[in-house]
Amino acid sequence: MKTLLALSALLVGATALSSAPATKPNILYILADDMGVGDVSALNPQSAWKTPHLDRLAREGMAFTDAHSASGVCTPSRYTLLTGRYSWRSKMKKGVLQGYSPALLEPGRVTVAEFLRRQGYATAAVGKWHLGLDWAKTGPQPEDVDFTKPFANGPRAHGFERFFGISASLDMPPYVWLRDDRATSVPTGTIGDSPAPKLWRGGPIAADFKMEDVQTRFTDESIAFIDAHAAARDGRPFFLYVPLASPHTPVLPTGKFDGLTRTTPYGDFVAQVDADIGRLLAALDRHGLASNTLVIFTADNGFAPPGGLEALKKIGHDPSAGFRGYKADVFEGGHRVPFLARWPGVTPAGTRCAETIGQLDLFATCAEILGAKLPADTAEDSVSFLGLLRGQNAPRAASLVNHSADGEFAIRDGKWKLILHPGSGGWSAPTATPSQWLPVPKADLSKLPPFQLYDLAADPAETKNLAAVHREVVQRLGRAMRELIERGRSTPGAPQANAGGPWPQTAWMEKFK
Numbered sequence: 001m002k003t004l005l006a007l008s009a010l011l012v013g014a015t016a017l018s019s020a021p022a023t024k025p026n027i028l029y030i031l032a033d034d035m036g037v038g039d040v041s042a043l044n045p046q047s048a049w050k051t052p053h054l055d056r057l058a059r060e061g062m063a064f065t066d067a068h069s070a071s072g073v074c075t076p077s078r079y080t081l082l083t084g085r086y087s088w089r090s091k092m093k094k095g096v097l098q099g100y101s102p103a104l105l106e107p108g109r110v111t112v113a114e115f116l117r118r119q120g121y122a123t124a125a126v127g128k129w130h131l132g133l134d135w136a137k138t139g140p141q142p143e144d145v146d147f148t149k150p151f152a153n154g155p156r157a158h159g160f161e162r163f164f165g166i167s168a169s170l171d172m173p174p175y176v177w178l179r180d181d182r183a184t185s186v187p188t189g190t191i192g193d194s195p196a197p198k199l200w201r202g203g204p205i206a207a208d209f210k211m212e213d214v215q216t217r218f219t220d221e222s223i224a225f226i227d228a229h230a231a232a233r234d235g236r237p238f239f240l241y242v243p244l245a246s247p248h249t250p251v252l253p254t255g256k257f258d259g260l261t262r263t264t265p266y267g268d269f270v271a272q273v274d275a276d277i278g279r280l281l282a283a284l285d286r287h288g289l290a291s292n293t294l295v296i297f298t299a300d301n302g303f304a305p306p307g308g309l310e311a312l313k314k315i316g317h318d319p320s321a322g323f324r325g326y327k328a329d330v331f332e333g334g335h336r337v338p339f340l341a342r343w344p345g346v347t348p349a350g351t352r353c354a355e356t357i358g359q360l361d362l363f364a365t366c367a368e369i370l371g372a373k374l375p376a377d378t379a380e381d382s383v384s385f386l387g388l389l390r391g392q393n394a395p396r397a398a399s400l401v402n403h404s405a406d407g408e409f410a411i412r413d414g415k416w417k418l419i420l421h422p423g424s425g426g427w428s429a430p431t432a433t434p435s436q437w438l439p440v441p442k443a444d445l446s447k448l449p450p451f452q453l454y455d456l457a458a459d460p461a462e463t464k465n466l467a468a469v470h471r472e473v474v475q476r477l478g479r480a481m482r483e484l485i486e487r488g489r490s491t492p493g494a495p496q497a498n499a500g501g502p503w504p505q506t507a508w509m510e511k512f513k
Contacts, residue, residue, distance in 0.1 A: 023237075023292060024119070024120070024121070024237040024369075024370065025237060025292050025293060025294045025343065025346075025369065026237045026238045026239075026240075026289060026292060026293040026294070027116070027121075027237075027238070027239045027240070027293070027294050027296075027366070028240050028242070028280065028284070028293055028294070028295045028296070029239070029240070029241050029242065029296045029362070030242045030244065030277060030280070030295070030296065030297045030298070031078075031081070031127070031241070031242065031243040031244060031298060031299065031300055032244050032246065032247065032273060032297070032298070032299040032300070032338075033074065033128060033169070033243070033244050033245055033246055033247065033248035033299065033300055034074075034247060034248040034249075034299070034300070034301060034302070034303060034304040034307060034327055035247055035270065035273070035299035035302075035303065035319075035337070035338065036299075036302045036303030036319030036320050036321065036326070036333065036337075036338075037302070037319075037320065037321040037323065037336055037337060037338050038303070038317070038318045038319045038320055038321030038322075039051070039247075039270050039303065039319050039338070040054050040055070040058075040338045040340075041054075041055055042054060042055040042057075042058035042059070042063060042340075043058070043063060043065070043321065043338055044318075044321045046316070046317075046318070046321075047317065048261070048263045048267055048312070048315050048316065048317035049261040049263055049267045049270065049271055049317075050271075051270065051271070051274040052274065052278070053274045053275065053277045053278030053281060054274050054277060054297060054338070054340060056278075056281070057277075057281075057295065057297055057340040057341075057342050058340050058350075059349065059350055060342050060344070060349050060350070061295070061340060061341050061342030061343065061347050061349060061351075062340070062341050062342075062347050062348065062351045062352065062353055062388075062389065062391075063339070063340055063351075063352045063353070064339040064340070064341065064352075064353050064355075064357055064388075065352055065353065065354050066336070066353075066354055066355060066356045066357070067298065067336070067337055067338070067339030067356075067357050067358070067359070068335045068336055068337065068356070068357070068358050068359070068400060068402060068412075069081075069298075069299070069300055069301045069335045069337050069358075069359050069402075070086060070087060070335070070358060070359065070360055070401070070402065070403060071087060071301060071335065071402070071403045071404070071405075072301050072302065072325075072327055072328045072329050072330060072334030072335050072402075072403070072404050072405055072425070072426050073095070073096050073301055073327065073328055073404075073405045073426075074096050074128075074130050074169060074248075074300050074301065075087070075092065075095075075096040075097045075104065075130050075131060075132075076088070076092060076096070076403060077300040077301055077335075077359065078129075078130055078131055078243065078300060079092070079104055079105065079131060080358075080359065080360045080381075081112075081300075081359045081360060081362060082105075082111040082112055082113065082131075082158070082241075083105070083109055083110075083111055083112075083360075083363070083379065084112065084360050084361075084362070084363030084364060084378070084379025084380065084381060084382030085109075085360070085379060085380050085381050085382075086360070086381050086401060086403070086490075087104075087403070088403055088407065088409075088503070089380075089381075089488065089496075089498045089499065090104060090106065090499050090500060091104070091499050091500035092104055092500070093407050093500060093503055093504065093505070094403075094404075094405065094406055094407030094505070095405060095407075096130070096169075096405075097130060097131065097132045097168060098142070098168060098172055099166075099167045099168040099169075099172040099173050099174055099203075100135065100142035100143055100145065100167075100173075100174070101132040101133075101142070101168070102132050102133070102134050102135075102153075103131065103132040103133055103134050103152070103153035103154070103157075104131050104132045105131055105132075105153065105157075105158050106499070107153070109158075110159075110375075110378045110379075111158045111159045112159070112239075112362055112363045112366055112379075113125070113155075113158060113159030113160050113239060113241065114158060114159025115159070115363065115366065115367070115372075115374075115378070115379075116159070116239045116366060117159050117161065117239075119370050119372065120236055120237070121236060121237050121238060121239045122161060122229060122234075122236045122237070122238040122239070123159055123160050123161050123162075123238070123239045123240075123241075124160060124161060124162040124163070124225050124238070124239075124240050124241070125155045125160040125162070125163045125164075125165065125240075125241045125242075125243070126163070126164050126165055126218055126221045126222045126225065126240070126241075126242050127165045127166075127218050127241075127242050127243035127244050127245060128165060128166055128168065128169060128170070128243045128244065128245040129154065129155060129163075129165055129166070129167055129168070129178075129243070130167070130168045130169060130243070132153070133151040133152070133153065133154045133167055134151055134152040134153045134154075135151045136148075136149035136150065136151060143173075143174070143203070143204070145174065147174075147176060147182075147183040147185075147186040147187060148186060149182070150181040150182040151178075151181055151182065152181070154178075154181055156180055156181050157181075160241070162180065162225065163178065163179065163180055163181075164177070164178070164179050164180075164218075164221045165177075165178055165218070165243075166178060166214070166245065169245065169248055169249075170200065170211060170214055170245040170246075170248060170249070170250060171199050171200040171201055171248070171249050171250055172200075172201055172203075173191075173201060173202070173203020173204055173205070174187055174203055174204050174205070175187065175191065175203065175204065175205035175206065175209045175211070176204075176205070176206045176209055177206065177208065177209060177217075183206070184206075184208070185206045185207065185208055185209075186206065187204035187205050187206045187209075188206065188207055189204070189205050189206075189207065190202065190203065190204055190205065191203065191204075191205045194250065196249060196306040196307075196308075196437055197249060197250070197251040197265055197266065197306060197307055197308045198249070198250045198251060198252065199249035199250050199251075199306055199437075200249070200250045211250055211252055212252050212254045214245055214246075215244065215245065215246045215252075215254075215269075215272060215273065215276060216254070216276070218242065218244060218245070218276075219276040219279055219280065222240060222242050222280055222283075223279060223280065223283045225238075225240055226238075226240070226280070226283045226284065226287065226289070227283065227287070230287035230289065237292075242280070243300070244273065246269055246272070246273050247266060247269040247270050247273055247307060248304060248307070249304065249306050249307055251265045251266050251269050251307050251308065252265075252269065253265055253268035253269045253271070253272050254272065257269070257271055257272040257275070260272075263312075263315055263317065264308050264311040264312060264315065264317075265308060266307045266308040266311070266312065267312075267317070269307075277297065281295070290344065291344045291345065292344075293343075294341065294342070294343040294346075294347075294389075295340075295341070295342045295343070296339070296340070296341050296362075297338065297339070297340045298337050298338060298339045298340070298359060299337040299338055300337075301327050301328075301334060301335055301337065302319070302320060302323075302325070302326050302327050302329075302333045302334050302335060302336065302337065303319035303320060303326050303327060303333070304326065304327040305326050305327070305427065305435065305437060305438050306435070306437040306438075309326070309438075320332075320333035320336075322460065322461055323336055323460060323461060323462075324428070324461050324462040324463075325424055325426065325428040325462075326426075326427065326428060327405075327426070327427070328404060328405035328406075328424075328425075328426030328427045328428075328435070329404055329405075329424040329425060329426035329427065329428045330402055330403070330404035330408050330409070330410045330419055330421065330424060330425035330426065331419075331424055331426075331428060331462055332456070332460065332461075332462060333428075334402075334404065334424075334426055334428075335402045337359075339357070339359075341389060343389060346389060346390055347389050347390065347391065348391040351391060353388050355385075355388055355394075355395045355396060356395070356396050356400055356412060357385045357388065357396060357400075358383075358396075358400050360379075360381055360382050361382050361383050361384065361385050361396070362382070363378075363379035363382040364379055364382035364383050364384040364491075365382075365384045365385050365386050365389070367379070367384070368384040368386045369386060376493045376494040376496070377496055380488065380489035380490070380491060380493070380496050381398075381401075381489060381490045381491060382491070383396050383397060383398050383491060398490045398491055399411050399412060399413045399477075399480055399481075399484065399490060400412040400413075401481070401484070401490070404421075404424065404425025404426045405425065405426045405427070405433075406425045406426060406431075406432075406433055406505070407425070407503065407504070407505045408420065408421035408423075408425030408505055409421070409481060409505065409506075410425075411477050411480060411481045412456075413477055413480065415455050415456050415457035415458075416453065416454070416455060416456070416470075416473055416477060417453070417454045417456055417462075418451060418452070418453050418467075418473070418474060418477040418478065418481070419451065419452035419453075419454075420451060420478065420481065420508045421445075421450075421451075421452070421505075421508075422445040422446075422448035422449060422450055422451075422452070423443060423445045423448065427440065428440065429441070429443060430443035430445060430448060431443055431445075432444075432445055449465060449467055449468065450508065451467045451474055451478075451508070452465045452467060453465060453466045453467040453469075453470055453473060453474055453477075454466065475512065478508070478511065478512035479512045479513075481512070482509045482512045482513075485498070485503075485506070485509070
């Protein structure tokens, strides 16, 4: 494994390139849903299946082996990715939104899409939004929605010129297609609950909506955008954000993919996602766009056990690739994610980078690519990794924070990771809130040490809590975490305000004054 050693990093909030590049690159950002590091064969030699198209990205670009989503669950990861600001600085302190939830993104909050649109980019989102919508209402209940009227504060209100997708996860009603700022049809039927792994919640469904069609439809719509962009020849670069709803439950491999890998339905679904990524890469090739397009593939969090964990164990497949935990957790398996980047002529092909990066770093990276300085109230936690993309020695110059489904914190600095909680903060043991789909008992966390400190260089599986041995590291990281919460940002610049009042998960702050 090639490790890019540390020298220094540029914080785009403080400095910028002296000039923008002559040609602005297109940006295709693909976000899988609930996919572990171990599910990509280029990252896991012991994988039970092959992912040839993702492997191609790794072969033609760079594989980041210490990349992270901001959270172990969907909504906060998406908020952080698009804003460059940790989601727990918003009114949302834990959990996820539902399909009827109101919009989470604050009015006036600049997203990376809005930033790129102002820089002359054509912007589009195709896929799972899961950041809330302000539906037209017919009554006080969440499901009291007038689907004939447009919704507000969706993708179009936050920098995306075009949108096609669904409101939340594919296991959350309402089951209707959305285009731009309205549903394409009114739901006229209902669907009942379904158990895992074909897991979904019952609710209203439109006549033209079939869950088995969603993965293919998202890919078709994304390709249509690329085709239209190529035909327009208007000189604008594009930013295409493709937040997939797969391989999240319901696990629904279709057509030739059902049984293809001879492993499990989840393995077949991953193969289908991989094949569709191949279709997107082929569209770039067909139009001669690949040479000036930065393609990034990653996932919003780690593997979700309801997708078939026990079946995977039986065939020897570890979706977390040796890291501890899964989706929802503050352990590495919850938020350490696959991250592949291809940018011909800029990113060295066939390389690996072991420096720590976060998905929230996209915003500052785009700003540095374009030579643009960010305002003080924009992308407060984002750090550019352009130097790493170029194959340079440029480690992240700020601590990285991860957050669990229960709202618990971990802070990462170099090899050290401090978890400010005695358990997983999610579904894995030990936890006070186990998932209904996992055979994990409820734990009495009061009997455990209050903090967990791991040396990830020596112990990437997080098996040895060193908090009692390295008290000075615990104090240093605890104080750093408290400071970056109180400053409202983790990068240099004017302090900013957090929203939503105090955190119920920050009683630990009193121990780090």
